[in-house]
Amino acid sequence: MTPVAEREPERLSPGVARWLLAVAYLVFAALYAWQASKRVSPTIFSDEIEFTQISRGIAEHGTPSRLGEPSSLGSLYTYLVAPAWWLGPSSAWEAAKLIGVLVMTAALFPAYGLARLVASRPWAVAAAVGAVAAPPLAYAPYLLEEPLAYPVSTAALWAIAAMLIRPGLRRYALAGAICVVALLVRGQLGVLLVVYLAALGYLAWRRPAVARWRSGWTRGDWLGVVLLAIGALVVFSAAAGHRSEPWYVATGFQKHLVFDNAVWSVRSGLAVLPVVAAVAAFLSPELRATEAGRAFVFVGVAATIAFVTYAAVKGAYLAKTFSILVVERNVIYLVPLVLAAAAAVLDRRRLATPAALVTAAIAALLLVLNAELRLDQYPYFESPSLAIGAFANRNLSWDAAHVERALVAATLISLALLTARALVRSTNAALALAVVAACGVTTWALTTEIYAARGLNIFSERMHQISPKPVDWIDQATGGEPTLYLGQQMGKDQNPIWLLEFWNYSIDKIWSIDGTAPLPSLSPDLGGPDGRLSPDPEVGWVVTGNGVEVVGEQVGEPRNGMTLIKATQPVRFRNAQKGVYPDGWMSDRASFSQFAPEQGTSRGFAKVVVSRQGACGGGIPTAEVTIKIGPVAVVDKQPGFARVDDVIRRRLEPCGLQTVVVRATVPYHVEVAVSPTFVPDEISGGGDVRELGAQVGFAFEPLR
Known part of the structure; x- marks a missing residue:
């Protein structure tokens, strides 16, 4: 899969090129392995946890599963890292990161093959090095699809281009197969199948029979073809909108954001020069004069359209449904193409005409001037290239205006360097300019990657701090025996629960009594007034979270609000509350059930405390509080009243507190209703948009 024609005698032999690639691979793999060792905790929830659970299922049972429940494949990545989970949690974590590093860095080799289509061996090596010195390599130690998707995507683009250069059944099959594998690695890479089909259409269009047929077309025929193409695009968009909610929302209601997200996603952290050079290369008649050049340009343009369209639609959809993001993560697969095109321009002096370079610089300026910098968001996972701006902001004290001016200056310098390279008469001077440009690009890209990885690792340290130490404390205490995590109101911050499960293999079930546990989960029914769970979890150990206690x-x-219990069999609640957030606040309703005696005594007092001492500002309304108490019963498989013995009503003022103590006999049930509620964010800001009623506490005080 080499170029059809060589422009100049090669300065490197194939053997030397292979040695250079091998050395580069070892150097970058070592760098990224070191960076991976500094990443002490997963951080991308719930993606990393889901892939880990599926991988563990494959390692343990040979089939995808999550916490014992059958699961979809998710990604071929889960099979790649499955062997790591045969090790203990800490060793498996290190092994999984290392696998990602070694595989993602291997993108060096298909990137070299792609660049060799249009550049000599030295410059193809340079392009390959750039492809793995780029900001996306900050994703290498993540338990996500990117470490595998990046090299597979690069291999697919190389195979499609090679298929166009020398069509044949084997190359058709190889390119198609790699595209299918890419789809199984990451769903987004389905766009490669679009590029593949476009390439097949391109080959059909250029067949001699079709060319002869086209030679007789009139202007009216060509106009008809254009109109048919436009109609096909309209039909495609309508069909896509019917089958895809993101496409429907983005193209139907968020058109104004589609272009913005396209521009934001393309703004590259590879320095500006590769963008200028790549656009100039695609505009170059000389590059398109060879079969290899035409194939490369076609694949480059088709892939750019496909990936940027995907990112633009996704970004616009997320802006409507979630948050406004810079979704560079979805276009990182263009990096090897852009660098290969830049290598071609630096390799061949006359490849880029001054007119093409000026046009490319104008395009780059439009990207730079419309870029999102997000200087206040470091690290920014969705766009690692933004780390270069954060670096200037934090280390050079540059504000957004300074960074933008620097990017404009970089664009003009890139234009000057590439123009001088094209026009200078001295071969040595031209080569020196090219080498300076290449070194500058690599320095920029690697600086960005290192700073992005540093920020992401700092964030992982923050996550690690919220895990109890040692992180595998459950496994150590239980000896690896099956353990249930059981809690309520787990929806607001599930990070501690995810991390607990990640580091402790013994946790094989995560249940909640109110349906707020992360999937896959179960909300057990109440099996009887004595607090039995239905179904029985069939475990000997239970970790209880907010508002739940079991007999044992x-x-x-307790560690970070989590308590490990050697449970009495069958597993039974000691007591449980519902509707109470981890910070003690309830909304308009909450309940509490005491199922088991305390200190061997069933008779005593039920104590309920309701408070607004955490809400003292103006605008907090006075609330009416109703408390009901009576024997517990199973009502619709959940705790309820056998009868209501007492109803107590109180008024709760801002900053006020009410305590109710009523004689009770275990098992009993309490329900609290508060009206009206209030939203803290509407009164004093701060971002808390919960509807809050009161802070509430429950207790059973046995007779002594």
Whole structure:
């Protein structure tokens, strides 16, 4: 898969090129392995946890599963890292990161093949090095699809271009197969199948029989073809909108954001020069004069349209449904193409005409002037290239205006360098300019990657701090025996739960009594007034979270609000509350059930405390509080009243507190209703948009 024609005698032999690639691979793999060792915790939730659970299922059972429940494949990546989970949690974590590093860095080799289509060996090596010195390599230690998707996508683009250069059944099959594998690695890479089909259409269009047929077309025929193409695009958009909600929302309601997201996603952290050079290369008649050049340009343009369209639609959809993001993560697969095109321009002095370079610089300026910098968001996972702006902001004290001016200056310098390279008469001077440009691009890209990885690793340290130490404390205490995590109101911040499950293999079930547990999960029914769970979890150990206690022996001290219990069989609630957030606030309703005696005593007092001492500002309304107490019963498989013995009503003023103590006999049930509620963000800001009623606490005080 080499170029059809060589422009100049090669300065490197194939053997030397292979040695250079091998050395580069080892150097960059070592760098990224070191960076990976500094990443001490997963951070992207729930993606990394889901892939880990599926990989563990494959490692343990040979089929995809999550916490024992059958699961979809998710990605071929899960099979890639599955062997790592045969090790213990900490060793498996290090092994999985290392696998990602070694595989993603291997993009060096298909990137070299892609660049060789249009550049000599030295410059193809330079392009390949750039492809793995780029900001996307900050994703290498993540338990996500990117470490595998990046090299597979690069291989697919190379195979499609090679198929166009020398069509044949084997190359058709190889390119198609790699595109299918890419789709199984990451769903987004389905756009490669679009590029593949476009390439097949391109080959059909250029067949001699079709060319002869086209030679007789009139202007009216060509106009008809254009109109048919426009109609086909309209039909495609309508069909896509019917089958895809993101496409429907983005193209139907968010058109104004589609272009913005396209521009934001393309703004590259590879320095500006590769963008200028790539656009100039695609405009170059000399590059398109060879079969290899035409194939490369076609694949480059088709892939750019496909990936940028995907990113633009996704970004516009997320802006409507989630948040306004810079979705560079979805176009990182264009990096090897852009660098290969830049290598071609630096390799061949006359390839880019001054007119093409000026046009390319104008395009780059439009990207730079419309870029999102997000200087206040570091690290920014969705766009690692933004780290270069954060670097200037934090280390050079540059504000957004300074960064933007620097990017404009970089564009003009890129134009000057490439123009001088094309026009200078001295071969040595031209080569020196090219080498300076290449070194500058690599320095920019690698600086960005290192700073992005540093920021992401700092964030992982913050996540690691919220995990109890040692992180595998459950496995150590239980000896790896099956353990259930059981809690309520787990929806607001599930990071501690995800991390607990990640580091402790023994946790094989995560349940909540109110349906707020992360999937796959179960909300057990109440099996009887004695607190039995239905179904029985069939475990000997339970980790209880917010508002839940089970009958058994506590092992060790609670850690971060989580308590490990050696459960009495069958597993039974000691008590449980519903509708109470981890910070003690309830909304308009909350309940509490005491199922088991305390200190061997069933008779005593039910104590309920309701408070607005955490809400004292103006605008907080006075609330009416209703408390009901009575024997517990199973009502629709959940705790309820056998009868209501007492109804207590109180008024709760801002900053006020009410305490209610009522005689009760276990098992009993309490329900609290508060009206009206208030939204803190509407009164004093701060971003808390919950509808809050009161802070509430429940207790059973046995008779002594």
